[in-house]
Each structure stands twice: as structure tokens, then as C-alpha cells.
Amino acid sequence: MLVSQGHMCATPDIFAHLTHLLKSLAGGKLCAVLEGGYNLTSLAQSVCQTVQTLLGDPAPQTSELNGPCESALESIQCVRSAHKPYWACLKHTVAPPVSEPSTKRCKLAEKEEGVQAVGGQKAEEEEVVWMKPLSRLAPPVHTEVALPADLEVPDRCDRVRSSLAPTLEILQRLRDNFFDGSAEEEALMSLCSVIALFEKMKKQEIRNGLALVPDVSVAMLCAAQHARMSLTNRLLLVYLGDGEIPTYITEDGKALVVQISSQGPEEQKSRYQVSVCLKKGCSDVAGLMQAVLCLLLPLAYEYDPGLVLLVRGPGSGVGKAAWAQITSLLQGLAQGHTLALIQEGEKEAVGTTAASLLGDPAPSLGPLGAPLPEDMEAMERLRQRLQTHWGLLQTAAAKGKDVEEKGQNQD
Structure with a gap:
């Protein structure tokens, strides 16, 4: 099931790719759920991108992807750390960030202070306008x-x-x-x-x-x-x-x-x-x-x-x-x-x-067991080396990295 909630700054083309990635699961049985509307222009474009992918059109070119922001990394890090006792594929994730306020909370606090400084009136947020996605033309x-x-x-x-x-x-x-x-x-x-x-x-x-x-x-x-x-x-x-x-x-x-x-x-x-x-x-x-x-x-x-x-x-x-x-x-x-x-x-x-x-649903892999511990450790070492060049390989905020390095030194 694909569900979207507001203020995630997800461009319409990202919905096409999320839909495509999910189509390889459950024999291609995918339900896209539409609820509410926060930005009518983006909503219409995102719906079109999702439906086109469900119909088998080629996925669009993505906007430049070069790594998550710090607050996103903090959230990912916390979720992975909370779930790793239950999922083998998350076993080698880094520790959660230290118990300081997250980057996102700090920004929200600064925003609240700014609102109070102008008389307590909640300023209207500027509506984000995405560029119209390019046509997704399929070759003959x-x-x-x-x-x-x-x-x-x-x-x-x-x-x-x-x-x-x-x-x-x-x-x-x-x-x-x-x-x-x-x-x-x-x-x-x-x-x-x-x-x-x-x-x-x-x-x-x-x-x-x-x-x-x-x-x-x-x-x-x-x-x-x-x-x-x-x-x-x-x-x-x-x-x-x-x-x-x-x-x-x-x-x-x-x-x-x-x-x-x-x-x-x-x-x-x-x-x-x-x-x-x-x-x-x-x-x-x-x-x-x-x-x-x-x-x-x-x-x-x-x-x-x-x-x-x-x-x-x-x-x-x-x-x-x-x-x-x-x-x-x-x-x-x-x-x-x-x-x-x-x-x-x-x-x-x-x-x-x-x-x-041709786009046919891929056969199910069945429930997967845990990868070999030595493979997991080798892949994690490789990811850490490569993340200096490739932003999308980052899985932890800077504070989390410091915590991880400190723990490794203690070991």
C-alpha cells in the first residue's frame, strides 16, 4: 500500500519511482491510496505519475539525488535502530543519535519563536510549486x-x-x-x-x-x-x-x-x-x-x-x-x-x-533469512568507505557517526 502525507517535499516523479519499486513485491499487487490534498498542483501531478507507472509506462528521470538532509538521516537512523532487534537485515545499523534535540525539532522551535516575535500570528506557508514533469513517452x-x-x-x-x-x-x-x-x-x-x-x-x-x-x-x-x-x-x-x-x-x-x-x-x-x-x-x-x-x-x-x-x-x-x-x-x-x-x-x-x-510481476523470493554475518560486515565496511563519494549511501547523521566511531574505538 502506498500512502503519502503532507510536508514531505516529495516531487511528483518520486511517486513514480516509489510505485515502481513496490511493484516488484506481492506479485505486482499494489494499492495506491489517495487521501486529502495539501498542494493541488503537486497532488494532480503525483497521481498521474503513480497511475502511469501502474500502467507500465517508463519511469521518469529523477531530480538530482545526492543524499538525504540531516533531519532525514536522523529519522532513518532512529527507525533502523529501533527495528534492528526484529529484522536481520538491519542488524549492523549504527546506534541512534545522542539524546539532543533533533535538527528538525530545532528548526521547528526556531520557526515557533519567529511566529511569536511577529505578534503570535501564524504566517501562511508558501505553497511549493513543482515543475511540470516531462512527458513519459514509451518507444513504439x-x-x-x-x-x-x-x-x-x-x-x-x-x-x-x-x-x-x-x-x-x-x-x-x-x-x-x-x-x-x-x-x-x-x-x-x-x-x-x-x-x-x-x-x-x-x-x-x-x-x-x-x-x-x-x-x-x-x-x-x-x-x-x-x-x-x-x-x-x-x-x-x-x-x-x-x-x-x-x-x-x-x-x-x-x-x-x-x-x-x-x-x-x-x-x-x-x-x-x-x-x-x-x-x-x-x-x-x-x-x-x-x-x-x-x-x-x-x-x-x-x-x-x-x-x-x-x-x-x-x-x-x-x-x-x-x-x-x-x-x-x-x-x-x-x-x-x-x-x-x-x-x-x-x-x-x-x-x-x-x-x-516486459514488466510482468517478478516471482516471490519467499521469506528471506539473515545474510551471512561476514557478508553483512563486509557490505557495511564497503558502504562506509563509499559514502564519502555517494550521498545516497549515507544512513546516519553526523552525531550518529561520532557515536559509532566512539563505540568502535572502545571495542
């Missing part, structure tokens, strides 16, 4: 897929057909960069299909795409390289599974890489290359979803990419329901422009991926 084709000729196309999807044959320049570049010696025609054409899907999303001809490729690592590098060369928007690369991702992809900040795997250095190579290491890898659903919700999504929303590249690494171990949930959650970014890459040996993942890209 929802999902295109690049599959081997002998594999049936999932329902409601189209098989990708490039409007123009690849140029000799593109073919030669692919051979030089990704193949030693002569390239097999099938492998070469699969990379051409990946590029075609990218170009169609760039031109707003399709919303998203799916490619089943002979070598997912090569296809990932091809897609990342093409995005760096031809796209003006930023790229978010999400890689589930083990494997090495070259650092040059993130050198200029035009790409953010988040990898969730069972191995990898805990120390980060750069601000834009984040490695989350789970003891059991992506097969641990509780740990995987903790990493997605607490690290991946905050990073992704603050980065605000123009395109998402989702890669299912060979032998990643990610289950059907978790993969569908992650694919669905990432659709809230980049106005739904997502390209999913899957290794040819994992044909069984095609139907699930296509369904999530």
Missing part, C-alpha cells in the same frame, strides 16, 4: 531480442533486425578488438546484434533488449566500448558473477560498474568500479538482495544512468526469482533502457528475463 517497440535462429522468440517480444547492415568499418573494428585471427560468423553477428540493440534504444525505437551470446564477457566489453564511443549518457554496468572487468571502462566516469561475486578485492579500484564480494556469491539470495537494495540501487539512482547493461556471468549461481527481481528493479532507471546479456548455455533464463523486461 517494448522489447527486442537477439537469439540464435533456432530459438523461439518469447511472447510479446520482437527479434532484432538492424535497419542497416553493419559497415565494413564496424566489422573490422570488432574483429580487431575482440577476436584473435579469423572470427566465426555467428560470434561476429551476435556482437553486431548487441550494437543494433544499443542504437535502437539510443534512437528511442525500443525500450529494452535481450541478447543470448556465445561469450558474455566479450559481448559485455563490446557493449561497454560502444557505449563509451557513441552514447552521450552515462552507462551503468551491473555484473552478477565472477570474472575480471577491465578498469578502463570507468576511467572517465562515463560508466559505473557494480559487480556482485564470490571473489574479488575488498578494496575498491575507483569510485566508479564497485565490487561486492559475497561468501556464497549470487546463490545466497538473502546476501544478494541485501547488496542490491543497500548498495546497488542507491548508487544507481544517484549516478542516474542513461542506459543499464545487465550481465549474467557464466555460472553466476543467481536463482530464477532473484534474477527476475533484480531485472525488474533496474527498470526504474534510464527510463527502462536496459540491455540484458546472457551466455548461450543458459537458455532457460531467456523467458524469465524477457518477462521482467
Whole structure:
């Protein structure tokens, strides 16, 4: 159930994203409740944004998101601290703020004093006027897929057909960069299909795409390289599974890489290359979803990419329901422009991926147990290191951080 109350300063586009995030739960059964009205302009816009998301339109670009204000952090910190005895996913949260008046209370007290100073008359609050949200236009084709000729196309999807044959320049570049010696025609054409899907999303001809490729690592590098060369928007690369991702992809900040795997250095190579290491890898659903919700999504929303590249690494171990949930959650970014890459040996993942890209409800994960303690501790250390660069990873006000550091020193 989605309920809104006044004075939260939530822009209309935020209601679209809240609705999208909740749609991945309970098989998509979501009830939006409307009550009262504090700002009629904002109310109408927010209702429209919510309904459009329920109807499956692409989520809008968010306003600049760069971290909560101090009073919001204080509130989040207190709520998390109060609930952590009952929810395993909150076990490693920081202590509540010290018992001084909160930032919000101080501001309210100052406001009350100001009102009394002008004769006790309650001044009328200025009505906040939000800019009208941009139109949420859906491309004419929802999902295109690049599959081997002998594999049936999932329902409601189209098989990708490039409007123009690849140029000799593109073919030669692919051979030089990704193949030693002569390239097999099938492998070469699969990379051409990946590029075609990218170009169609760039031109707003399709919303998203799916490619089943002979070598997912090569296809990932091809897609990342093409995005760096031809796209003006930023790229978010999400890689589930083990494997090495070259650092040059993130050198200029035009790409953010988040990898969730069972191995990898805990120390980060750069601000834009984040490695989350789970003891059991992506097969641990509780740990995987903790990493997605607490690290991946905050990073992704603050980065605000123009395109998402989702890669299912060979032998990643990610289950059907978790993969569908992650694919669905990432659709809230980049106005739904997502390209999913899957290794040819994992044909069984095609139907699930296509369904999530099309907006079908993701299967339930069931009640999740607690992530492994060592994974929780590693993710918390990683969050603390990254929060100096990424505001949306902050979970505690400054006073709370001081309390936490003091407690750690005492330990």
C-alpha cells in the first residue's frame, strides 16, 4: 500500500519511482491510496505519475539525488535502530543519535519563536510549486531480442533486425578488438546484434533488449566500448558473477560498474568500479538482495544512468526469482533502457528475463533469512568507505557517526 502525507517535499516523479519499486513485491499487487490534498498542483501531478507507472509506462528521470538532509538521516537512523532487534537485515545499523534535540525539532522551535516575535500570528506557508514533469513517452517497440535462429522468440517480444547492415568499418573494428585471427560468423553477428540493440534504444525505437551470446564477457566489453564511443549518457554496468572487468571502462566516469561475486578485492579500484564480494556469491539470495537494495540501487539512482547493461556471468549461481527481481528493479532507471546479456548455455533464463523486461510481476523470493554475518560486515565496511563519494549511501547523521566511531574505538 502506498500512502503519502503532507510536508514531505516529495516531487511528483518520486511517486513514480516509489510505485515502481513496490511493484516488484506481492506479485505486482499494489494499492495506491489517495487521501486529502495539501498542494493541488503537486497532488494532480503525483497521481498521474503513480497511475502511469501502474500502467507500465517508463519511469521518469529523477531530480538530482545526492543524499538525504540531516533531519532525514536522523529519522532513518532512529527507525533502523529501533527495528534492528526484529529484522536481520538491519542488524549492523549504527546506534541512534545522542539524546539532543533533533535538527528538525530545532528548526521547528526556531520557526515557533519567529511566529511569536511577529505578534503570535501564524504566517501562511508558501505553497511549493513543482515543475511540470516531462512527458513519459514509451518507444513504439517494448522489447527486442537477439537469439540464435533456432530459438523461439518469447511472447510479446520482437527479434532484432538492424535497419542497416553493419559497415565494413564496424566489422573490422570488432574483429580487431575482440577476436584473435579469423572470427566465426555467428560470434561476429551476435556482437553486431548487441550494437543494433544499443542504437535502437539510443534512437528511442525500443525500450529494452535481450541478447543470448556465445561469450558474455566479450559481448559485455563490446557493449561497454560502444557505449563509451557513441552514447552521450552515462552507462551503468551491473555484473552478477565472477570474472575480471577491465578498469578502463570507468576511467572517465562515463560508466559505473557494480559487480556482485564470490571473489574479488575488498578494496575498491575507483569510485566508479564497485565490487561486492559475497561468501556464497549470487546463490545466497538473502546476501544478494541485501547488496542490491543497500548498495546497488542507491548508487544507481544517484549516478542516474542513461542506459543499464545487465550481465549474467557464466555460472553466476543467481536463482530464477532473484534474477527476475533484480531485472525488474533496474527498470526504474534510464527510463527502462536496459540491455540484458546472457551466455548461450543458459537458455532457460531467456523467458524469465524477457518477462521482467516486459514488466510482468517478478516471482516471490519467499521469506528471506539473515545474510551471512561476514557478508553483512563486509557490505557495511564497503558502504562506509563509499559514502564519502555517494550521498545516497549515507544512513546516519553526523552525531550518529561520532557515536559509532566512539563505540568502535572502545571495542
